[in-house]
Amino acid sequence: MKRRNKLWTCLDCKAAILLTPLNQAPSYSFDGQTATEIPEDDLAKFRKEHQGHQTEILTIDLQSYVSYSPYSEPMAEGYFQAIGEKGGTYIVKRWRNCIDQPRKWAIVFQQKHIKKEIEKIEIQKVAITRLINEEKGDLQIIDNMIDYFLGVLEMHKDKIELDQAVPDDTFPLKSYASFTDQAIAEITLLCKRGFKDGEFNFINDFIQQQKDDILRIVVEQNYWFCPLNA
Numbered sequence: 685m686k687r688r689n690k691l692w693t694c695l696d697c698k699a700a701i702l703l704t705p706l707n708q709a710p711s712y713s714f715d716g717q718t719a720t721e722i723p724e725d726d727l728a729k730f731r732k733e734h735q736g737h738q739t740e741i742l743t744i745d746l747q748s749y750v751s752y753s754p755y756s757e758p759m760a761e762g763y764f765q766a767i768g769e770k771g772g773t774y775i776v777k778r779w780r781n782c783i784d785q786p787r788k789w790a791i792v793f794q795q796k797h798i799k800k801e802i803e804k805i806e807i808q809k810v811a812i813t814r815l816i817n818e819e820k821g822d823l824q825i826i827d828n829m830i831d832y833f834l835g836v837l838e839m840h841k842d843k844i845e846l847d848q849a850v851p852d853d854t855f856p857l858k859s860y861a862s863f864t865d866q867a868i869a870e871i872t873l874l875c876k877r878g879f880k881d882g883e884f885n886f887i888n889d890f891i892q893q894q895k896d897d898i899l900r901i902v903v904e905q906n907y908w909f910c911p912l913n914a
């Protein structure tokens with residue numbers, strides 16, 4: 685059992701505590717001369733506080749994390765989906781009140797799940813233009829033709845493999861999705877019509893080399909909490 689993924693919760697109070705070895709971390713008292721270790725068990729304290737209440741251990745789905753803050757933000761407020769021992773679905777909030785205090789947890793919804801929706805999809809125009817200009821060598825690809833290429837990409841930007849999008853390292857709701865094979869075929873055909881032979885060969889190679897790299901679409905999502913039966 686991966687303890688880091690488990691929360692001990694009180695369903696009556698909506699309170700939650702993460703089950704980690706830190707639950708058993710000692711705290712110290714200092715009387716001015718000597719520091720004395722006080723054995724403290726946060727979990728025991730939590731259980732005592734919620735004695736007689738309805739408690740349950742939840743398993744957090746770490747992949748479900750959503751937040752509008754970057755991963756690096758220590759004060760970030762975010763949400764996870766979690767499953768109870770009896771099969772209930774929960775949304776738990778994780779936040780921090782103070783930079784030097786541990787993160788707090790609470791149950792915010794029962795029988796709801798996190799649903800993501802696309803907020804914005806964008807071609808990586810600046811990076812594509814820069815890379816074409818770097819790689820074109822002696823080929824005369826005028827700016828108009830780069831614009832044509834970007835226009836063709838723009839036309840197809842909703843034809844992407846969203847399920848296989850690669851998550852961004854910095855922002856939880858940002859990812860990079862490749863065009864579908866069908867979209868790549870259509871983009872290639874439109875380029876064949878628009879570009880002269882030499883230019884087309886270059887653009888065709890560019891598409892093949894970059895389709896899972898710089899040609900990926902930047903997807904930004906937002907989220908909401910959806911009732912299970914909706």
Ligand SMILES: [Zn+2]
Nearest residue numbers: 694697734737
């Ligand atoms: Zn309670």
